[in-house]
Amino acid sequence: MGFLNSVFGRGGKKSPPPSPHQSAHVAKQRLVEVLVQDHVKLTPDALAAIRADIIRSLSRHLDVDADQLQINITRNERGENLVANVPVRRSAGRRR
């Protein structure tokens, strides 16, 4: 197994995170988007509207990174879940 381990790098160094330009990353993003449409029958326009609404609503309370917002549809036994991942730059601070 030594050969296989050395070839496949078990226990090797951790890889850097993927660049958004790598084609595998692009493939995954495109698939996630198309499957949203396949599952929930959401048009790209409707999805864009949801996205804008989420950003607008969260921006009232938090400094969110709108460019990094990710919307995913995941599946479990109970059906589809819409999961929005919204990076927060920092808290906008308590209102005075």
Place this chain on the structure above:
Amino acid sequence: MGETDQRRGSGRVVTITSGKGGVGKTTTTANVGAALADRGKSVVLIDADIGLRNLDIVLGLENRIVYDLVDVVEGTCRLRQAMIRDKRLNNLHLIPAAQTRDKEAVSPEQMRTLCNDLRQQFDFILIDSPAGIEQGFRNAIAGADEVLVVTNPEVSSVRDADRIIGLVEAAELPIPRLIINRLNPLLVSRGDMMSMEDVTDILSIPLVGIVPDDESIVTSTNRGEPAALNTQSRAGQAFRDIAARLTGEDVPMAVQDEPKDGALRRILRMLKIGGNQAVPLRGGGTH
């Protein structure tokens, strides 16, 4: 075990399907079947791709066909007469597809009856589904106890796999298990192919095997000899691992989806060719 269902023997009916054509359903059926038989299980393979018979030639049994699946369901021959015994493994059998008929020649009800008969006689009944989501697919899952979905790590086959998973669940079968076929670790390490994790993230079903892209599949198929019987074949090993998992063994996934330092670079280094610039590598495709 106490059988409450009179129709059932102890055999398991496992359908191999994919939605998209050309992802390796027939290769998977032939190799997992051969590996199960090699482990001592009694196995029958059914080629449900009526009109496009292929499992026979992949197994090297194309010259032995007298009767086929349609003959069996129409009663033209007895079940035993249509079963071709493999030349290498005497507990491996094939019921070939009819070549000159179409999918409507068999009904889902006939497939259920056939599967019930075969459960009495075999440990495993593997059904090679045709591509598509129409009647051929419906026939292939009609008598199934479980379904394996084969996909490649590329957008169209993953999308079709997703569609098939939905149809299998709608048919009230257990959640299918996934086989990722033709994974190229080098492309994954370069970020140019979706990794095991990328695909399982998207499809959200349990993984039962990862099969590396391997030219030994081409040569073994050329010869009509399943790669699973060749201990030198990496893909063959992956199919043997899948067979072991189907029998309940806990086998770790052998092909790492994410070569931490790049498979090719390591091989080149071992062979003392090429420096670090030979293959520009970035991270794997997971996050």
